[in-house]
Amino acid sequence: MRRVATIAVLVVAASLLVATPATAAPAVQYTNSLVAQRADPHIVKHTDGYYYMTATAPEYDRVVLRRATTLQGLATASESVIWRRHTSGEMAAHIWAPEIHYINGRWYIYFAAGRSDDVWAIRMYVLENASANPLTGSWTERGRIVTPLNTFSLDATTFVHNGTRYLAWAQNDPAVGSGTNLYLAPMSNPWTISGTPARISVPTYSWETVGHRVNEGAAVIQRNGRVFMAFSASATDANYCIGLLTASATSNLMNPSSWTKSPQPVFRSNDATSQYGPGHNSFTVSEDGQSDILVYHDRSYRNINGDPLNDPNRRTRVQKLYWNADGTPNFGIPVADGITPVRLRSHNFADRYIRHWDYRARVEANVTNLADSQFRIVTGLNGGGSVSLESTNFPGYYLRHRNFEMWVERNDGTATFRADASFQRRAGLADSAGVSFESVNFPGRYIRHSSNLLYVQAVSTATDRADATYHLE
Structure with missing residues (x-):
């Protein structure tokens, strides 16, 4: 198929992963959506073997936390309220976007x-808990994070780079105008910034200013000699989307000129998959630690009655984050509800993947239009224990x-x-760790590539078997 409407490349977000070369990782499979009515999701995998998840509850009145040993397990894990809003004064309304x-x-x-x-x-606030298990013990209010501007501020996140811990956040500066910009500052402790903050991004592109002028929800991942900072832009309806800032790992992160903004959003609504307003992401890792996992919220419908902030149905979703050959992240499109897709890498041409182009199936390298190569x-469709490969x-x-x-x-419904x-x-015919696909109605013929195009053909030689073997990623 032609490269319509899919978005590809780049993006990212929050995780504690350290820079390593982009490499292939085994396939993972999850079922979306993960958790209903939970926005701004933040999931971390801790050294105790548990995933911890917190997110915005639609009542905006509490901080919730759940844990499970698997990402899918978070869907049914019991949820605890670890803190409730005050009844008066500070911290009494709009409890938003917790991160743990x-x-x-x-x-x-x-x-x-x-x-x-x-x-x-x-404003931004911090809670602290000294217990090994954050679902136990007590949470101490460390109070407000003080910034030079005493203005609307939110979405604090923290990361370490070259031994320095930083805080990134969104804040309004009346001198700049309406809306929020992204700021960065080193920290002297987990609830205090030091020095003069750097303003590293202002919403200027048209996709950052639909409904509201917004840069918010920063999230960081460091890989391949670069620091990537994903952020969300525009109003929290179907226009909500994710942009990307990139800096060299050797640069001064406090210098705004070190950061380059991608000119287009890297993750946005998709009519084909019925996913709208994806954003406010975080990142975690798969159970085996080999894959980066994108965590985000969206809705399953475009049209909203009234203020989007009053619509409770943003839900938490997860899908695998892939990496391009040049070391940049690629999250493709928000995939359809249900099981997450995989890529199929050629056994004997390790840089090539099954993809579609003008409806024809082929194997090709450097498929940055990621969804073309996801199934x-x-x-x-024919039953009998068979499988079918559905385009993402x-x-x-x-x-x-x-x-x-x-x-x-398209499935025409015929037998x-x-x-x-x-x-x-x-x-896999050439490697049992891989997979091969035998035609149901032509037994003995397998999906194989020849001159980069895909066919169903009989196999007899070692080359044939290699051509008909794929590895799931």
Whole structure:
């Protein structure tokens, strides 16, 4: 298919991962959405083997926390209220965007809150817990994070780079205008910044200024000699999206000129997959520690009645973050609800993946339009224990053979299509750790590549078997 409407490349976000070369990682599979009515999700994997998740509750009145040994387990994990809003004064309204961090042997939660007498006087606050398990023990209020500007501020996050801990946040500066900008400052302790903050991003592009002028929800990941800072932009409806700032790891992060903003959003609404307003992301890692996982919220519908902030149905979602050959992150598109997709890498051409282009299926390297090379392995349309491979950016379209050529086409409901689009999943013919796909209606013929195009063909030689073997990522 043509490269319509999918977004590709780059992005990212918050995690404690340290820079390493971009490498392939085994496939992971989750089912979306993860948690209903939880926005601004923040998930960390701790050294105790648990994932900890906090997020904004739609009542805006409390900080919640849950844990599980798997990401999918967070969906059904019990949730605890670890702190409630004050009844008057500070921290009494709009309890927003909590993040949980483990720093120097203690747990910290950063969140934003308004006042009872002015719910829009939103500032940043910190809670501390010395217990090994943050669901136990007591949380101490460390108070407000003081910034030189005593103005609307929110979405504090923290990360360490070259031995220095930084705080990044969003704040209004009346001298700049309405809305929020992104700021950065070193920290003297987990609730105090030091020095003069640097303003590193101002919303100027059209996609940053729909409904509101917004840069917020910063999240950082460091890889491949660069520091990537994802952020969210525009109003919190279907226009909400993710942008990206990039700095060299050897640069002075406090110098605004060290940061380059990508000219287009790197993650945005997608009509084909029915995902709208994706944003306020964080990052964690897969259970085996080998894959980066994007955590974010969105809605399953475009149109909202009234103020989007009063719509409770932003929900937490997860999907794998991929890396381009040049070391930049690539999150593709917000995938459809249900099981997450995979990529299929050629066994004998390790830089090539199955992808579609003008409906024709092929193997190709450097597929930065990521969703072209992602497929959901679903129950076979023909049944009988078979599987079918559904396109990620064109739901309802499947890999099928026609005249023994492989195409990506819409399911027309016929028995012929169901059979042509169904395969028996086998251990890899050239490597049992991989996978091969045998045609249901032409047993003995497998999906294989030849001159970069895909066919269903009989296999007999070692080369044939290698051509018909793929590895899931």
